[in-house]
Amino acid sequence: MWKLPIGIEELNQEAIKLASERHDQLTKPQGSLGLLEEIGIRLAGIQGETIPTVTPCAVVLMAGDHGVTEEGVSAFPSEVTVQMVLNFLAGGAAINALARNANADVHVVDVGVKSDIPVPSETSNRLWVKKVRYGTDNMAKGPAMTREEAEKALQVGWEMGSQLHQAGYKMVALGEMGIGNTTASAAITAVLTGRPVQEVVGVGTGLSSQGVQHKIETIQKAIRVNSPNPTDPIDVLAKVGGLEICGLAGLILSCAAHRIPVVVDGFITSAAALAAAKIEPLVRSYLFGSHQSVEPGHRIVLEALELQPLFDFSMRLGEGSGAALALPVVQAAARVLREMATFAEAGVADAAS
Ligand SMILES: O=C(O)c1ccc[n+]([C@@H]2O[C@H](COP(=O)([O-])O)[C@@H](O)[C@H]2O)c1
Numbered sequence: 254m255w256k257l258p259i260g261i262e263e264l265n266q267e268a269i270k271l272a273s274e275r276h277d278q279l280t281k282p283q284g285s286l287g288l289l290e291e292i293g294i295r296l297a298g299i300q301g302e303t304i305p306t307v308t309p310c311a312v313v314l315m316a317g318d319h320g321v322t323e324e325g326v327s328a329f330p331s332e333v334t335v336q337m338v339l340n341f342l343a344g345g346a347a348i349n350a351l352a353r354n355a356n357a358d359v360h361v362v363d364v365g366v367k368s369d370i371p372v373p374s375e376t377s378n379r380l381w382v383k384k385v386r387y388g389t390d391n392m393a394k395g396p397a398m399t400r401e402e403a404e405k406a407l408q409v410g411w412e413m414g415s416q417l418h419q420a421g422y423k424m425v426a427l428g429e430m431g432i433g434n435t436t437a438s439a440a441i442t443a444v445l446t447g448r449p450v451q452e453v454v455g456v457g458t459g460l461s462s463q464g465v466q467h468k469i470e471t472i473q474k475a476i477r478v479n480s481p482n483p484t485d486p487i488d489v490l491a492k493v494g495g496l497e498i499c500g501l502a503g504l505i506l507s508c509a510a511h512r513i514p515v516v517v518d519g520f521i522t523s524a525a526a527l528a529a530a531k532i533e534p535l536v537r538s539y540l541f542g543s544h545q546s547v548e549p550g551h552r553i554v555l556e557a558l559e560l561q562p563l564f565d566f567s568m569r570l571g572e573g574s575g576a577a578l579a580l581p582v583v584q585a586a587a588r589v590l591r592e593m594a595t596f597a598e599a600g601v602a603d604a605a606s
Pocket residue numbers: 326327328329429430431432433434435436456457458459518519520521522546547548551568569570571572
């Protein structure tokens with residue numbers, strides 16, 4: 254039985270108060286940096302520091318395969334999972350370009366890719382081999398994995414958070430790779446929010462409208478066959494989830510326990526965050542939204558998490574692309590608190606009171 258994480262605390266209210274007061278003394282009309290001020294103040298509350306530090310940053314890509322792909326629920330073959338992992342390690346994927354843009358390191362975690370990944374001899378992008386099993390089973394026929402396996406995958410993420418903390422990372426952007434994982438995410442979202450399956454299913458990597466209809470029916474069947482218990486998030490993750498999604502949920506909980514801010518990406522990482530929030534609701538204060546994905550279920554998950562996306566670029570790539578794109582905004586929020594002069598320091602007249 255997986256030991257529930259203890260030690261996630263409320264945000265530090267004193268640091269929030271001091272950061273707000275500092276913002277009001279900086280050389281700008283009060284509140285004029287809008288949401289950027291709110292982000293900085295929440296970072297202060299997360300870290301318990303008036304002036305937060307958010308560098309160095311890590312992008313963590315959790316990878317896993319999905320047995321449900323045999324039902325034909327993705328536009329791409331499942332072999333693409335391992336092929337894209339190799340691309341991440343070689344530095345040629347979108348996430349590599351976007352992580353370099355944000356000055357962030359890329360870490361790839363194999364939680365459940367269905368083949369062994371040949372570890373490249375030379376790469377600055379690190380591979381963590383933490384395979385719980387070689388892909389999940391087909392959820393349309395039975396549980397994707399056992400509860401024990403789901404707990405092991407949660408533990409992989411939990412330990413990854415501790416490693417990142419020890420390595421000195423101050424912010425984590427979430428990403429994933431797993432052909433078929435929008436099917437698992439839609440199933441998790443439907444069960445945890447109680448919304449009808451058809452409202453949370455989209456094209457994923459690019460299904461036709463017929464393909465989307467078949468995906469809806471497959472997910473309805475998976476929920477019927479497994480009857481996941483909506484009040485037991487680990488049961489839901491085990492029966493209709495994925496290994497990388499469990500890993501992400503464990504990582505999110507661990508980052509929160511270490512007071513590390515977490516930037517979620519699209520539909521899959523947000524579904525993992527929803528599962529984490531069902532395990533420990535306090536985790537929500539440690540999360541930042543990034544983009545609004547094209548996948549219709551993403552809006553529903555973000556609403557359930559009460560998380561505001563920062564931008565909508567019509568993206569649906571995954572692999573941490575939206576989260577990495579948001580990192581410079583969060584970095585800017587910390588930088589403003591650290592580097593701006595106060596009215597007194599700059600000799601600028603404050604507003605007439
Ligand atoms: O993040 C998103 O919102 C998102 C939306 C659509 C697709 N994806 C990515 O595409 C893969 C899953 O799509 P699919 O169609 O195979 O379920 C997986 O590797 C995700 O990273 C990601």
